[in-house]
Amino acid sequence: MNYTFPGLIDVMAKASPPRSGDELAGCAADSDGERAAAQWVLADIPLTAFLNDVLIPYEDDEVTRLIIDSHDATAFEPLSHLTVGEFRDWLLDTAAREDGGAELAALAPGLTPEMVAAVSKLMRNQDLIAVSRAITHTSAFRTTIGLPGRLSTRLQPNHPTDDPRGVAAAVLDGLLLGCGDAVIGVNPASDSPRHVAELLYLLDEIRQRYRIPTQSCVLTHVTTTIELIGEGVPVDLVFQSIAGTEAANRAFGVSLELLAEAHDAGRALRRGTVGNNVMYFETGQGTELSADSHLGVDGKPVDQQTLEARTYAVARAFEPLLVNTVVGFIGPEYLYDAKQITRAGLEDHFCGALLGLPMGVDVCYTNHAVADQDDMDVLVTLLAAAGCAFVITVPGADDVMLGYQSLSFHDALYVRRLLGLRPAPEFERWLRELALADERGRVLPTALDSSPLRELVSTL
Structure with a gap:
């Protein structure tokens, strides 16, 4: 079976774990096979794609403008060479280190919501828990x-x-x-x-x-x-x-x-x-x-x-x-x-x-x-x-x-x-x-x- 995803917005939706809201909106994967295929594609997408290929047009939406205009390129630079899948592996490796929490917390200004949403779609529940546990913000x-x-x-x-x-x-x-x-x-x-x-x-x-x-x-x-x-x-x-x-x-x-x-x-x-x-x-x-x-x-x-x-x-x-x-x-x-x-x-x-x-x-x-x-x-x-x-x-x-x-x-x-x-x-x-x-x-x-x-x- 071959699957086609016309753009980033489609890949993100199809890669999401099942939920009734996406089915209601008409953007959910039609099968587990399509979802797995979308996740494979998503894993190979560079994180930089989310800075250039916005899901909601910049000129139409002030939230998109806030996200793009406030992005901290310096904080993002250490991750700028990674794909979404590589970012997942990096997060898990960093969270497992004794001193990894501070490094994870410092990333926040360099991450966009679309980046973190994308990587979450590739993670099991235990992955989400392990990484979250390592981060402290007060x-x-x-x-x-x-x-x-x-x-x-x-x-x-x-x-x-x-x-x-x-x-x-x-x-x-x-x-x-x-x-x-x-x-x-x-x-x-x-x-x-x-x-x-x-x-x-x-x-x-x-x-x-x-x-x-x-x-x-x-x-x-x-x-x-x-x-x-x-x-x-x-x-x-x-x-x-x-x-x-x-x-x-x-x-x-x-x-x-x-x-x-x-x-x-x-x-x-x-x-x-x-x-x-x-x-x-x-x-x-x-x-x-x-x-x-x-x-x-x-x-x-x-x-x-x-x-x-x-x-x-x-x-x-x-x-x-x-x-x-x-x-x-x-x-x-x-x-x-x-x-x-x-x-x-x-x-x-x-x-x-x-x-x-x-x-x-x-x-x-x-x-x-x-x-x-x-x-x-x-x-x-x-x-x-x-x-x-x-x-x-x-x-x-x-x-x-x-x-x-x-x-x-x-x-x-x-x-x-x-x-x-x-x-x-x-x-x-x-x-x-x-x-x-x-x-x-x-x-x-x-x-x-x-x-x-x-x-x-x-x-x-």
Whole structure:
């Protein structure tokens, strides 16, 4: 059987591991044989091809212009003679060396998203884990994210009506179980500036009352956050969902210029204590296709994993504190089952790490996907072994506002205990001061009555 691939965009799509989103877009390989053939072709393509043969035209897309214009030729020079297949071998060799992590981390400015997406398509799951594990990138605000031997958590206390008592109860639950060192972040049920401001004041009051070394965020649209900053509302992190094409970002109501404005506004507040990384971005495979903004050269669809990697170029331009892929949230139309969700989570973490981000993952699925909580146990264990910077945790693993399944606070305790991981150092010290954790950072079965947090109950 002979296979023909008219261009780079076709090779990249056909070489991708199976996923329902690429089938929906009409760009997936028709058979395992075609996929293997595309991977053979991809392995022989020089890395320099991705600088000359862009998948989305430079003149039509500001994300492409950002990628090309910000590329660091000096950082890329040591790899400039390699093909994609040789790059895979180099990554594995370097990751296996005792001192290889620093060399891998230094590559980030010289790599384009398309390069890292391409090499990921040639890698087994264990390859993705091994290379990711060797890379360290950190960020900081009131806690330091991404340090080796640490696994941070976002405490997600969502409530269907934004009831302050419900939000506060979920915050208390998470704090008592050692969660919240990445951020206490609420998805508001209402995007009204008044409701968002009320939630920000509530989270800031809790943080200040108990001197919690963490940061808060209400995940509203960036324009609302800019407005609230101007009104003096206590904003720590500036949130926005982003994508890998200009058109998809336009569907979110954002542009690079607007994100730059938000970044400057957040940093000008200087509310951080150990750093001033103020941006929080969420991404997810399938975003561009769901917005009908996934087409590249000659109107051909770009595969969803490559588009996701392009999103990380947008994120790194603004030196974020947090970036996470909501890996199974967009639904089975894009990632059909647990096998596809697991593969996508490992790919996203790998690509984000190679591109210079302290990458997090929302280990999650929707109720109509072919997945269950056992599958999430497997994925969070693999991601923690791969050095994932943070995961999202919700009460009982069931987000009753967004209607999807994620990780519970107990799941974070499990994986930390299993792999000897600890919270961010600033947050860990606070847990020990309140007798909620021992000297190894492990949460203790402390009775509520013995903790100063008991006062929070009176506010419910």
